[in-house]
Amino acid sequence: MPDLWRLSPELAMKISLAPLQYFWSKQQVFDFYESLVNTSVDIVYLGETVCSKRRELSLPDWLEIARLLQDSGKEVVLSTMVLVEAESELMTMRKIIHNNEFIIEANDIAAINLLKKGQPFIIGQHINVYNRETLDFLVRSSAKRWCAPVELSHNTLLEIKNRHPWPIEVEVFSFGKLPLAYSARCFSARANNKCKDECELRCLDYPDGQLMRTLEGSDFLTINGIQLQSANHYNLLSSIKDLYELNISCMRISPQFKNTIEVINLFRQVIDQDANLVAAQKTITAYAGQGECNGYWFGDPGMHRHI
Secondary structure, X not given: OOOOOOOOOOOOOEEEEOOOOOOOOHHHHXXXXXXXXXXXXXXXXXXXXOOOOOOOOOHHHHHHHHHHHHHOOOEEEEEOOOOOOXXXXXXXXXXXXXXXXXXXXXXXXXXXXXXXXXXXXXXXOXXXXXXXXXXXHHHHXXXXXXXXXXXXXXXXXXXXXXXOOOOOEEEEEEEEEEEEEEOXXXXXXXXXXXXXXXXXXXXXXXXXXXXXXXXXXXXXXXXXXXXXXXXXXXXXXXXXXXXHHOOOOEEEEOOOOOOHHHHHHHXXXXXXXXXXXXXXXXXXXXXXXXXXXXXXXXXXXXXXXXO
């Protein structure tokens, strides 16, 4: 018997793929996105969001990938930087925003300020939206979808929904290492005894980030350039009923160097009720490798795990 969690038959849960957080070679990036063409992912976010020094791909390269994915039936979104520190980064942001082909994901309020009047956009998970008033304001500014901040719990989202239908699509980060914090300093450079200006792009050596442990040897965080991530993979697959009850439109998966396509397929099978949730969860746990967490969803510290 299938799991009867579909409370709204008209709601077709989508799967999105977050922008790549890590620094991979140009060929690895092209190969990865070409491999997505025949997958069941619905929405793909593209672009460099972490560090402007990662220049393996230019905007024309990202647009080439975007057109390939669009031709295969995917919805494509171009994502902007999270932490903007220089005029050169603003210039790049302007080019992305005014690309005239694809909708953009704004990850900094500066991106929203650069939009043309009435230009649709996606509210990225790094925009601080913590109440219905802020969400409604951004909807009036032409927002079409909201990716909720990763730290928002099920109950907080329920409060923001406030017994009313969502005014736009809502997307929830559902699998991958949590993007937690950004700094003007580079953690990867410092960990490798380099200064930021002469980092030698050391993060290229860590395709899934560099694990950081406590003095006691416990996994603590992941270093990824100027970004800090969780050490463990956030996983909300077992909370899919909660997502349906909230009328969430989309489950967001963050790309990893291995098993991303397998994770997408498992999520799709569970959403379509073509796979047993318990069995799928065991497989996902194996893919997570270093471990899982889901504490934020339950209002607990993010590193906690509820079974």
